[in-house]
Amino acid sequence: MISSNSYIGLGERFYEEEQPIPVSEPELFLWNDGLAEQLQICEILGLDSCSNPGSNSKDFSEKDSKILAEYFSGNQIVPDSSPIALAYAGHQFGQFNPQLGDGRAHLLGEVLDRDGKYWDLQLKGSGPTSFSRGGDGRCGIGPAIREFLMSEAMHALGVPSTRCLSVVTTGEAVYRDRVLPGAVVSRIASSHLRVGSFQFYAARGDVEALQLLRDFAIEKHCPEFGPSFGSEVRDDKERTLLLLDWAIEKQIHLVVEWMRVGFIHGVLNTDNTALSGETIDFGPCAMMGVYDPATVYSSIDHMGRYAFGKQPNIIHWNLARFAECLLPLIKEDDKQSADKIESMIAEVPDRISEKYSSMMASKFGIAAQVSSDSDLLNSLLEHFAVNKLDYTNTFNLLTESLSSGSAREQSEGLLKQFFPIWWSRIVDQEISMEQVQALMRKNNPVVIPRNHHVEAAVKSAEEALDPALANRMLEVMRNPYRSTTNTALYQDLPVDGDKQYQTFCGT
Ligand code: AMP
Ligand code: MG
Secondary structure, three states: OEEOOHHHHHOHHHEEEOOOOOOOOOEEEEEOHHHHHHHOHHHHHOOOOOOOOOOOHHHOOHHHHHHHHHHHHOOOOOOOOOOEEEOOOEEEOOEEEOOOOOOOEEEEEEEEOOOOOEEEEEEEOOOOOOOOOOOOOOEEHHHHHHHHHHHHHHHHHOOOEOEEEEEEEEEEEEEOOOEEEEEEEEEEEOOOOEHHHHHHHHHOOOHHHHHHHHHHHHHHHOHHHOOEEOOEEOOHHHHHHHHHHHHHHHHHHHHHHHHHHOEEOOOOOHHHOEOOOOEOOOOOOEEOOEOOOOOOOEOOOOOOOOOHHHHHHHHHHHHHHHHHHHHHHOOOOOHHHHHHHHHHHHOHHHHHHHHHHHHHHHHOOOOOOOOOHHHHHHHHHHHHHHOOOEHHHHHHHHHHHOOOHHHHHHHHHHHOOHHHHHHHHHHOOOOOHHHHHHHHHHHOOOOOOOHHHHHHHHHHHHHHOOOHHHHHHHHHHOOOOOOOOOHHHHOOOOOOOOOOOOEOOOO
């Protein structure tokens, strides 16, 4: 079932009604069977050939495949949906832009999944809107494939993320630094509210809109903090503080998860920071290979603002921008609440550090941290950096060293003087070595979507319009914590250690 669009209830200041602009030859390129099944998409659209659980896109009848391409290119409007483009602002590389908004995306409505949860369904690349600012409203197939692959990999890694349902090629060219095949990607998110959504109204001094947005966010994400939930009655101030605390918790969880798997978002502007704490907008994102907090791949991030190791600071900074938007919702004479907001933001770095070190301890097999562990963890990571050790593969090797003699030997070779120190620390715990290994296996993926494999899939899509590499890679990325038939094919390191690797914004 698709419900029309709850954002419309917010009122006209929040969106523009816009229709996707039809494309000439839509063709289904990638389809997310598992997600489609969870969202009951085929039932919604009355299709037969994709309605069996476990079916996959190659089993579609030609007719159904064409119908899906029509709907997920925006040529046909999904029944009961009401496409809109949302307004938002944002700090881009620290500079405030008061007017961004969905310049190439259409939010169709909300879909109810099999577990009774609603998801926003959005098309991206579906044509210009009132927010396009001269852009063409389109998306190249490369960025569409990257978003599909990376978001699906993140989801499987257990990192909160928006997800893609489809990539449809348009049969039309898009003009960037070169001519590329065009595509429309469809994605779901628990909401499309961004820090920048609040900034749009704060910048205009529109307190009423901020109140509406706060209450909308609470209703969507944490209804237990609503004005009256069960027997609780909450006033304005209380709701504001609860929403802030909720958002802080989500963002902390998200950034620590990114650090756990080695994800670099690449363009962590406030408009690309979803309030829900889901990874959103995969333009120049990449995975870190060799451990180095200074790792940056984005061609436009000259100052390293969004380097791997800076992400916790940036999340803190973005949360401070969100908190500023909430201040007008606190009465002027309520100094206590204003102080509370300030202290909540001031505590973010410590809260991130605490979660980060507990995560890092788990990666190294330490179940319960003691104070001296922080020195050990720092020394180990420093050793990783100095010796240019691959983040994912080294943790895997250490995990295996608990049960394999040859992995232990190799680990000794890599960790050198730190190996016996680490080993005696993990042996000296109240849990068994099997339990230590289980802890490490849970926190250390065996495979990640390495940049050179993502690029190969993108290239084959761009040059040959062939989805095979992307589909093959997806199959492996869906099981990142255990080796499957083809896992080893994706564990290899890039030939040049990604030294020349550069990513570009998907505009
Ligand atoms: P992004 O870099 O994708 O996060 O986009 C930043 C802003 O630019 C958002 O407001 C987008 O809607 C807008 N934008 C990006 N690419 C295009 C495009 N090709 N046409 C119109 N607007 C775009
Ligand atoms: Mg964006």
